[in-house]
Every structure is written in C-alpha cells, then in structure tokens.
Amino acid sequence: MWTGLINAYKPYLPVSDTTPIVSLHEGNTPLIPIQNMAAHWGIPAKWYVKFEGLNPTGSFKDRGMCMAVTKAKEAGMTRVICASTGNTSASAAAYAAKAGMGCVVLIPKGKIALGKLSQAMMHGATVIQIDGNFDLALQIVRDIAEKEPIALVNSVNPYRIEGQKTGAFEIIDQLSDAPDYHVMPVGNAGNITAYWKGYTEFYNAGKATKRPKMIGFQAEGAAPIVRGHVIPDPETIATAIRIGNPASWKTAEAARDESGGFIGMVSDATITQFQQQLAQKDGVFCEPACAVAIAGVIEAAKRYTFTKDDTIVSIITGHGLKDPDHAISVSTTPIVVEATYEAVSKAIFSN
Numbered sequence: 001m002w003t004g005l006i007n008a009y010k011p012y013l014p015v016s017d018t019t020p021i022v023s024l025h026e027g028n029t030p031l032i033p034i035q036n037m038a039a040h041w042g043i044p045a046k047w048y049v050k051f052e053g054l055n056p057t058g059s060f061k062d063r064g065m066c067m068a069v070t071k072a073k074e075a076g077m078t079r080v081i082c083a084s085t086g087n088t089s090a091s092a093a094a095y096a097a098k099a100g101m102g103c104v105v106l107i108p109k110g111k112i113a114l115g116k117l118s119q120a121m122m123h124g125a126t127v128i129q130i131d132g133n134f135d136l137a138l139q140i141v142r143d144i145a146e147k148e149p150i151a152l153v154n155s156v157n158p159y160r161i162e163g164q165k166t167g168a169f170e171i172i173d174q175l176s177d178a179p180d181y182h183v184m185p186v187g188n189a190g191n192i193t194a195y196w197k198g199y200t201e202f203y204n205a206g207k208a209t210k211r212p213k214m215i216g217f218q219a220e221g222a223a224p225i226v227r228g229h230v231i232p233d234p235e236t237i238a239t240a241i242r243i244g245n246p247a248s249w250k251t252a253e254a255a256r257d258e259s260g261g262f263i264g265m266v267s268d269a270t271i272t273q274f275q276q277q278l279a280q281k282d283g284v285f286c287e288p289a290c291a292v293a294i295a296g297v298i299e300a301a302k303r304y305t306f307t308k309d310d311t312i313v314s315i316i317t318g319h320g321l322k323d324p325d326h327a328i329s330v331s332t333t334p335i336v337v338e339a340t341y342e343a344v345s346k347a348i349f350s351n
C-alpha cells in the first residue's frame with residue numbers, strides 16, 4: 001500500500017533509516033484529464049489537472065509539511081511555528097499533531113478562508129491572528145524561530161521544498177515522462193521552485209527525456225513578480241496567493257527563465273469564472289487560487305501553439321471546500337418551495 005511520499009521517494013530525500021518519519025500518507029494524487037475544458041477552449045493538447053486538493057489536509061502543503069515536521073522531530077524539536085495564508089497552518093497543525101508536537105500559527109486577521117481556520121483549530125494549534133498581512137506575519141515568525149527553540153515550517157525551510165518536489169516526481173511517474181507545459185499558481189513561490197527542482201532531478205536521473213516550460217500565474221492585485229516590485233498591500237479573493245513579497249522570488253524567476261516559460265497574472269473576475277467552469281465542466285472543485293492555473297493555460301495559448309501531441313499539467317493546489325464562503329457568494333442561491341410534489345415538480349420542469 002501507499003505509505004506516503006517519504007517512503008515512496010526516499011533515495012531522493014534527505015532522510016536516513018533512523019529518521020522518524022511523520023506521515024499521513026500524503027501524495028499519490030491523481031492526474032485527471034479535463035477534456036471538457038479542453039474542448040470548450042479549443043485546446044488540442046492532452047490537458048490534465050494534478051488534484052493536490054486530495055492530500056490529507058486538502059492542499060499540496062502536506063508534501064512539504066511531512067518533510068519539515070519529520071526533520072524537526074529528528075532534530076529533537078518539540079514545537080513548530082509558521083505564518084500562513086491558511087493552508088500551511090492547516091497542514092502544520094495536522095502533522096504536528098501526528099508527531100506529538102506543539103504548533104503555533106500566525107495568520108492575517110480576517111483574511112483566511114473559513115475551512116482552513118477550522119482545521120488549525122480542530123488539530124489543536126495555538127492560533128494567533130495579527131493585524132497585518134502574510135508578509136509581516138512571516139517576518140515575525142522568522143525572527144522568533146531564530147531566537148527560540150521552535151522549528152520554522154514555512155517554505156523558507158528547505159525541507160518543505162524537498163517534500164514538495166515529489167509532485168514533479170509523481171507527474172513523471174504517471175505520464176512516463178515530463179509534460180511539455182506545467183502551469184501553477186505562484187504565491188510565496190516555494191512550490192514553483194520545488195517543482196522545477198523535482199523535474200530537474202528526475203531529468204538528471206534519466207527518468208524523463210525533457211523538462212516542461214514552467215508557467216506561473218499570480219492574481220492581478222498580488223502580482224509582485226509580474227510587476228517587478230513588492231506589493232505593499234496585496235489584494236485578491238484568492239487568499240492563498242495574496243502575497244506581496246514572495247520569499248522564493250529569485251528561484252521562481254530562475255525556474256521561469258531556465259525552462260523558457262513565463263509568469264503572468266489574471267483578474268479576480270477571471271479567477272472566479274475559471275473556478276466555476278472547472279467545477280461545472282470537469283467536476284473538479286478547486287479553491288480560488290488554483291483557478292489561475294486553468295486561466296493561465298488560456299493565456300499561454302496566446303503565446304504558444306499547442307498541438308495534440310503536447311501534454312499540459314495544471315496544478316490544482318487546494319480543494320474548493322477550503323473556502324465555502326467564496327463558493328456560495330458566487331453561486332445562485334437554492335430555490336425555496338413548499339414541501340409538496342406539485343411545488344417541487346413545478347420548480348424543476350416549468351423553468
């Protein structure tokens with residue numbers, strides 16, 4: 001049986017036989033073809049989503065967190081700390097619980113999706129809200145972890161990147177080669193850094209014949225890499241990528257440039273449109289941030305000529321259930337009728 005990504009990819013990860021592996025059997029997420037979206041948009045390529053929302057806490061953050069918490073435990077730490085736009089805190093709280101460790105999370109007040117907050121609370125983390133954005137929260141936890149015996153598990157922790165690179169390993173294993181185009185959301189930019197590292201390592205190991213063009217997307221109101229400067233007050237409904245000063249900015253640009261890809265941006269209205277379309281045409285419910293990886297393919301089609309022999313993979317980084325408020329606010333409200341056969345039948349058939 002599948003017992004998590006550390007066991008699956010041990011030779012490529014910084015672990016030994018005595019490392020105390022902390023796992024919730026994360027990884028092994030499906031690559032789902034989205035042929036209805038492809039047909040709708042006239043994309044001739046084989047277009048897949050890697051549904052990372054199917055990880056144990058509902059986002060890709062579990063890939064990095066199992067490594068970061070494992071290494072913190074190996075180092076004898078008893079507590080972990082992170083700043084979070086939501087999913088990092090949900091994941092840290094779950095893996096710390098599994099490891100029998102304490103967890104402290106710093107989140108921007110009022111800017112975190114309800115599902116994510118409920119996870120950190122349910123897993124027993126100490127949740128601290130600050131009157132400031134993610135970038136400020138990250139600065140504070142970095143300072144604390146430098147002075148106190150508490151392990152920082154944000155993606156500036158190199159073990160996070162090590163765990164996350166296994167997403168690329170899985171894609172290569174699933175397709176028997178690397179895809180031609182890899183499209184994903186970019187927030188703090190750790191994940192695009194990790195995927196490029198993963199593709200490169202498997203390419204160098206002879207497990208792939210090529211590396212994909214790396215295409216990253218940001219939200220218009222939080223697009224520091226596209227605009228080329230820090231955004232002091234990032235704003236977007238896609239809270240997972242509401243970041244104005246990405247910690248892995250340089251390595252994201254390196255992935256983009258070495259692969260011959262690009263980093264673009266889309267509006268909040270476009271994000272909502274593609275989130276709904278993916279859910280309604282191909283049955284995959286993603287959180288708003290991931291919709292940029294779908295909209296990004298339509299943008300990329302303006303630059304590249306996709307053919308039927310091309311393979312595109314869009315990373316769906318988190319599950320739509322994380323942010324029910326947004327989903328409900330953009331959907332039509334349920335029809336209310338009397339509790340009778342006639343009323344229900346009329347509501348169904350007379351519209």
Ligand SMILES: *Cc1c(COP(=O)(O)O)cnc(C)c1O
Nearest residue numbers: 087187188189190191240317318
């Ligand atoms: C964290 C997160 C991102 C952004 O990933 P980075 O590594 O910060 O670029 C995107 N989508 C979701 C759902 C996330 O939780």
